[in-house]
Amino acid sequence: MRFQQSCRMAVWLVIAPLLLGGCSILREFGPVVEVHTLDAGEAIELKRGDILTRGKLSDATTQTIRVAALDAQACAKPISADCVEALAAVTGVAADRRLAALSELWLAQAQAMKPGSEQQAAWLETIRYAYAYLFFGDHTPGERAFEDRQTQVRDWYNYAVERAATGMFEVRQQMSTQLPAQTRWNIAGWELQLDMRSARLPGSTAVPAELLPASSLSFRGLRSLYRRDGFGAELVAVMPDEPLTSAPTRDGHPAAKRNQQPLPWSEMPAPSMTILLHPDGDDLDSVLHTRTVRLTVHDPYVESAIMLRGQRVPLAANFTAGYGLWLARANFNRQSLRSLLGREGGIDRPHVYLMQPYDPNRRIIVMLHGLASSPEAWVELANEILGDEALRQHYQIWQVYYPTNMPIALNHAMIRRALGDTLAHFDPSGQAPASSDLVLVGHSMGGVIARLMVSSTDQSLVQLAADRSRLTPQQIKRIDPMLRFEPFPHVGRAIFIAAPHRGTSVAGGRLGRWMAGFIRFPVTVLEELAHTLAPNAAASSHESLGHIPNSVDNLDENDPFVRAAADFPISAQVNYHSIVAQADPEVALVDSDDGLVPYRSAHLPGAQSEKIIISGHSVQQSAAAVLEIQRILREDIALREAHFMQP
Incomplete structure (x- = not known):
């Protein structure tokens, strides 16, 4: 018996390795498939x-x-x-x-x-x-x-x-060669066909200075990032810098005096674009063996989708990256302060920034910032409009950047001229939809200027200049166009935000007077003004101009200019709205203010709507103000569409 058991054990020891080596079930002594439970994140x-x-x-x-x-x-x-x-x-x-x-x-x-x-x-x-x-x-x-x-x-x-x-x-860039709009060149053993017929770069610039992936850019200071999922690479083309200041030439005279003044407008210096690469071939086999690829560039504001291989394919887009990058690099905060104080490195005349390449079929929203400010004042509003598909299809944004130290009348005249020149450049015939029914949006002093742009005046400012200055009748006649005007043509709607239409006591108080004492006008402006008043006088004649009221002086509620301007009639063709900030909701509205501007100054009789927002003076940055402006713009779109549908 013991011998038989030993034999059986020996036989088992011989055949067991064979069985275990050939059968995974015996080898593992477990199931072939095991199951584990995953949580939602793991799945x-x-x-x-x-x-x-x-x-x-x-x-x-x-x-x-x-x-x-x-x-x-x-x-x-x-x-x-x-x-x-x-x-x-x-x-x-x-x-x-x-x-x-x-x-x-x-x-x-x-x-x-x-x-x-x-x-x-x-x-x-x-x-x-x-x-x-x-x-x-x-x-x-x-x-x-x-x-x-x-x-x-x-x-x-x-x-x-x-x-x-x-x-x-x-x-x-390393090759330093100018590429035409459509060309071929070799790279990495492939033949690249470059097709830029759908690209829209600012001005006459053929090649950007930088090409940055939008996905690599992260922003602080913006509430939202707006993009569109789809096909293609989202990129930002950074254009070469174009300084806005009129730098002196070697002989010490300002460039503006030598006919080197920069253009009063520029298109977005960092436009967004979408790029596709198409391998050549009409079937799978040819695509898998081709060594030719076509690169196409698309403007996301113009094309939301393309037809590709019989399919309608949505194009990827990023509507915030270019705008955010421009603001981050512009250093407007420092430059606007230099401009206010009249220091070197500031600007001495208005400049119109187009937030996207000009589109003749989109209506224009003109934004005017306030005192000591810049296009940075509109960071949230502009981004929300750019990111709103419905508004983006109907509007394009122009931001006016102007020196806020100048007298309001002078800034108003120069802004009118800059906008007129910009419109004339892009639409010489004045027949494009973009040139009709403009929308003006002005905050603070920008709201006062926007109101002047839709108003008409009489002899009051001319008489005021004659009474308060040492100017001769001939000199007053030369500045008459600045003091007598009609509503800017083709404006259909205006939105005034925390605008001191009747001035503010803060400007005339101790703080306002102290601040006004630091303001200086650039020599270029003084020389141009002196030349306007006395064309044949020496260049140094600006020293005899005497005291010229600056912007802070004009915002004093007792200033004759702002008091006269408050009574100018607004064009009957313009629909206007007010957004008023109230710093303390416990104070009665009629007695309230936003910390700078009292309600009685910001309120305009006859406004189609007046929105009261609990906020300080920088109310244009608040989400509530942005929503109100979006509401007004959508309502405007609906009214226009209803008008055109009428028989």
């Missing part, structure tokens, strides 16, 4: 995590590699050319799975490479396979509309286009 990360978001291949790509009988660990290495070649040659895997995985593998390779031609080639391969998946795979983009995998592949395409385009731009 979403498993579905959507990829090489861009977590630094390793997506779960779907890893599964495709396994199904293709490839080594998943080897393929997960940053640079694995053998894995890419092997997966590309596999025929037993569905095209969608294979193309998506190849796009991510090439992206992983590109990220691991140093900048140069090899990396550029890897970006282009990423684009090739993503493009092939999106438009030549087993399904159309519309059929995959709700698939996470398509969103991943689109993101890989967009990112690779962003990196490839900025890399190509850097190469172009």
Whole structure:
């Protein structure tokens, strides 16, 4: 018996390794498939995590590699050319799975490479396979509309286009060659066809100074970032600087006196654009073997979608990045203070900034900031309008940046001229929709100037100048156009925000007088004014002009100018609205103020609406004021559409 047991044990010891080696069930002594419970975060990360978001291949790509009988660990290495070649040659895997995985593998390779031609080639391969998946795979983009995998592949395409385009731009900058609107050149073994026919760069500039990915820009000081999901790389083209100051020439005379005065307008110095790269080919095989790619540039304000391979494809866009970058780099806060004090480095005349390339079919919103301020005053309002799809389709924003130390009458005259010259440049015939029904939005002193622009005057200012100055009748006659005016043509609506139409006691108080004492006018302005009054006098005749009231003087509630201007009639053709700030809600409205401007000064009889907002004087930055202005603009759109629908 003991012998038999020993024999059985020996036999078992011989056959057990064979059984355990050939049967995984016996080897593991457990089930083939195990299940684990994931929380919501783990489940979403498993579905959507990829090489861009977590630094390793997506779960779907890893599964495709396994199904293709490839080594998943080897393929997960940053640079694995053998894995890419092997997966590309596999025929037993569905095209969608294979193309998506190849796009991510090439992206992983590109990220691991140093900048140069090899990396550029890897970006282009990423684009090739993503493009092939999106438009030549087993399904159309519309059929995959709700698939996470398509969103991943689109993101890989967009990112690779962003990196490839900025890399190509850097190469172009190093070459220092001017590229025409449509040309061809070679890069990383590919032939690039550059098509910029849809691009709209400011002015006559052919090439920007910088090309920045919008995704790399983060902003503080903005409540919202507005963009549109879609196809393509979101980029910002930074244009060369154009100084607004009239710098002296070598002989010491201001440039303005030598006919070198800058233009009174400029288009957005950092416009947003969307770039696409299209591998050549009309079918999957030709796309997978082409070495030609076409780069197209699109204006997101003009094109929201394009037709591509029979599909209507929404274009990606970023409407905040260019605007935010411009404000961040402009140093308006310092320059506006220098302008107020009349110091070097400030500005001495108004300048009109177009927040996007001029569009003849969008109506214009003109924004006028207040005392000691700049376009930074409109950071929230402008961003919200740019980000509002309905408003963006109907309006374009022009911001007037002006020296706030000047007498209000002089600033008003110069702003009128700057706006008129800008409109005449972009629409010489005056027939474009953009030139009709302008909307003026003015805050504080900008609101006073906006009111003058929609008002008509009589002899009162001329008589005031004769009574209060040492000017001769001939000199007063020369400045008569500044003192006698009619409403600026084609303004349909105006919004006055915390505007001291009847002045404020603060300007005439101790603080106001102290502040006014620091204000100086630039020599260029004094010389131009002296030349206007006495064309044949010497250049130094400005010293005999005597005291000229500055902007703070004009805002004193007892100043004759502001008292006269408050009674000028507003054009019957203009619909106007008031937004009034009330600092203390416990104070009766009629006795209240915003810390600077009393209600009785900001209130305008006859306004279509008057919105009271609990806020300090900088109410234009509040969310409540922005919402009110958006309401007014939407109402304006609805009224115009109803008017045009009438028989």
